[in-house]
Amino acid sequence: MMTPSPEDPVESLVRHATDNQVSWLTLNRPESLNAITPDLRELLIQRFLDASADPAVRAVVLTGAGRGFCAGADLRGGAAAGERISGDIARTIRRGAQRLIAAVLDCEKPVIAAVNGTAAGLGAHLALACDLVIASESARFIEVFVRRGLVPDGGGAYLLPRLVGPRRAKELMFFGDALTAVEAERLCLVNRVVPADGLEKTARAWAERLAAGPTRALALTKQLVNASLDGDRATAFAAEAAAQEINMTTADANEGVTSFVERREPRYRGR
Numbered sequence: 001m002m003t004p005s006p007e008d009p010v011e012s013l014v015r016h017a018t019d020n021q022v023s024w025l026t027l028n029r030p031e032s033l034n035a036i037t038p039d040l041r042e043l044l045i046q047r048f049l050d051a052s053a054d055p056a057v058r059a060v061v062l063t064g065a066g067r068g069f070c071a072g073a074d075l076r077g078g079a080a081a082g083e084r085i086s087g088d089i090a091r092t093i094r095r096g097a098q099r100l101i102a103a104v105l106d107c108e109k110p111v112i113a114a115v116n117g118t119a120a121g122l123g124a125h126l127a128l129a130c131d132l133v134i135a136s137e138s139a140r141f142i143e144v145f146v147r148r149g150l151v152p153d154g155g156g157a158y159l160l161p162r163l164v165g166p167r168r169a170k171e172l173m174f175f176g177d178a179l180t181a182v183e184a185e186r187l188c189l190v191n192r193v194v195p196a197d198g199l200e201k202t203a204r205a206w207a208e209r210l211a212a213g214p215t216r217a218l219a220l221t222k223q224l225v226n227a228s229l230d231g232d233r234a235t236a237f238a239a240e241a242a243a244q245e246i247n248m249t250t251a252d253a254n255e256g257v258t259s260f261v262e263r264r265e266p267r268y269r270g271r
Helices: 036-053 088-095 095-104 122-128 144-148 156-164 166-175 181-186 198-209 215-227 233-247 251-261
Strands: 012-019 020-026 057-063 066-072 111-115 119-120 132-136 141-142 177-180 192-194
Touching: 012 036, 020 036, 020 198, 036 095, 057 141, 057 198, 057 215, 066 233, 088 095, 095 122, 095 181, 111 122, 111 198, 111 215, 122 156, 122 251, 132 198, 144 166, 156 166, 177 181, 181 192, 192 198, 215 233, 215 251
Parallel strands: 020 057, 057 111, 066 119, 111 132, 119 141, 132 192
Antiparallel strands: 012 020, 141 177
C-alpha cells in the first residue's frame, strides 16, 4: 500500500511513497526538468538518510516527474552572485553536490535509478551514483559542464572513470555530447533500456526482488564493490573477510544457510 508524504511546499519537491518495503523517491520540479535547488537537494539527502536507517525500507527507486529525470543543478539562483571570497565555490560544492552524491553511494539499501528522460550534469551523476540504472528509450545522458565552461562536479570525475575507463570518460566530459539510452547501455552506464511505458514496471520488479533479499548482505556487498577500486588487493580482501564476519551474525544469513540445507526457498526479513 502506497504511503505518500505530506504535500507542503518543500516536501512536495521530492514525492515520497513506500510500497512493499520499497521507498519511491520522485524529483518533482517537472517545469524545470527537475533541476536541483538547495531545498530539493537537502530534502533528497534526508530521504536517503531516512531510507538507510529505516528497517521497513529495503530498497529505493529514484526517478523524475514529467519528461525529464534531472537537468542538473538549477543555476538561476546563483547567476547574479556578487563578489566571491576564495574558497566559497569549493565549500559550496563540498556541502552541496558532493553531499548529495555521497548520500546515494552511502545509502545502506540498494538504489535503482529509473531514468525517464534527460539526465544532465549533476542529474547524470545522480543517476550514475545509483547501484542499478534502468533507462527509458527516451533517456539521454549529458556531461553538460563543458558546454557552460565549467569543470564537472558532483563526483563526475570520480564516477565516470570507474564506470567506463579514463579515456572514454574524458571523451564524454571534453565534448559534452548527449548519449542516447542505447549508447549509455553499450558503455555500461545503464543496466537495461526499456520502453517508456515499461520503466516503472521494470523498476518495481527489480526493487521488489531486492527488497525481498538479504538486506544487510546487500548493504555489505554494496560497500565492498564501491570501495574495491580505491584500495589495494590486501585492503579489499581484508574488507571482504570483515564483511563476511559481520554478515554471518545476521538472521538472514542463518536463514539462507538453513533454507539451503532444508531445500526450500529462503524467507529473508532484512535482519
